[in-house]
Amino acid sequence: LIPTAEMVDVAERLYGPYRWGRYDILVLPPSFPFGGMENPRLTFATPTIIAGDRSLVSLVAHELAHSWSGNLVTNATWADFWLNEGFTVYFENRIMEAVYGPDRALMLQSLGWGDLQSTLADLPPADTRLKLELAGRDPDEGLTDVAYEKGAAFLRTIERIVGRERFDVWLKGYFERNAFRPMTTERFLEDIRTHLVTTPDLERQLMMEAWIYQPGMPSNWQPPVSTAFVPVDAAARAFFADKGPASAIPWSGWSTQERQRFLAWRPENRREGADWLTEAQLADLEATLNLRDEGNAEVLYSWLQIAVQHRYQPAVPTLEKFLTTMGRRKFVLPLFESLWAEGDWGRSIATPLYARARPGYHPVTTNSVDAVVGRP
Secondary structure, eight states: OOOHHHHHHHHHHHHOOOOSSOOEEEEOOTTOOSSEEEETTEEEEOGGGOOSSSTTTHHHHHHHHTTTBTTTEEESSGGGTHHHHHHHHHHHHHHHHHHHOHHHHHHHHHHHHHHHHHHHHHSOGGGGSSSOOOTTSOGGGGOSHIIIIIHHHHHHHHHHHHOHHHHHHHHHHHHHHTTTEEEOHHHHHHHHHHHTOOSHHHHHHHTHHHHHHSSSOOTTOOOOOOTTHHHHHHHHIIIIITOOOGGGSOGGGOOHHHHHHHHTOOOTTOOTTOOOSOHHHHHHHHHHTTGGGOOOHHHHHHHHHHHHHTTOGGGHHHHHHHHHHOOOHHHHHHHHHHHHHTHHHHHHHHHHHHHHHGGGSOHHHHHHHHHHHOOO
């Protein structure tokens, strides 16, 4: 069972009472397009979080945290979306740290930082600011890792500089003072300057204006470093770069987060579209790690991205099964984007596959994928 009651207890100890009475989780059909949805009193969740080992329960911590940051104190406009998601990613990680320990929390931070790096590299600079300019645009354009991971990184920077104890007092008060009211970035700044950042020296150290209104990452940011990933990175280099055998990978002893880290490895000098694995390596990896029968959606997705980028034909049946049995946009859209990027090979797979899978997807997912592959 998911330790939901323990997570609620931790959340209340950190930042005050749960204000919604009852808390339940409803696992929706596979077509549900999101990881979760933070309705007051009832979290909607994707079945892709059910991995059999509780390794993906950070999503539950995330949606629970929204009971404070998002439902209790809500962003007033989509341009202020980071106030919902940045705060929630930070809060989620504090819950995970309390329930599962600092090592797991740091691994999750590090994976999030990796995702954010990719996002920062792909977005135009203006869209890497926390406070976005969305006038005349679809609000979905602001639903990137910038709001989630850069927002959380900003709060972790404040925590590091002012100290966790002082930061927690402020954040608990922030939720109390602003309960049941819409929040803007400017009101956030007013609150934190009134109740926490009260000296010019601290203001200079925190660089809050740079975090919020400037692109990229300010100079006072310190990326998370997980020592648990050191042997994982060594194993990745040994297999991917040094062409060692997959049998040397200590896969069975790794957590989901360590497996995700391993499969996220890419050569630093890799050209876009260039292969970094041979057909034999791909076959060795797939067979040795039993990736055809992988039941963890996050791990399977990471493997399928590698397979598609190498045009690895033996993985196509696994890909087709994955994309026709769930509709979570986080997985569906990037995989179709990757297929489409592979030219004739990928498009010859994507077009009939999407025609078959599309009727089982939610409009949120189809609206996104239609723009990539065209409506069949």
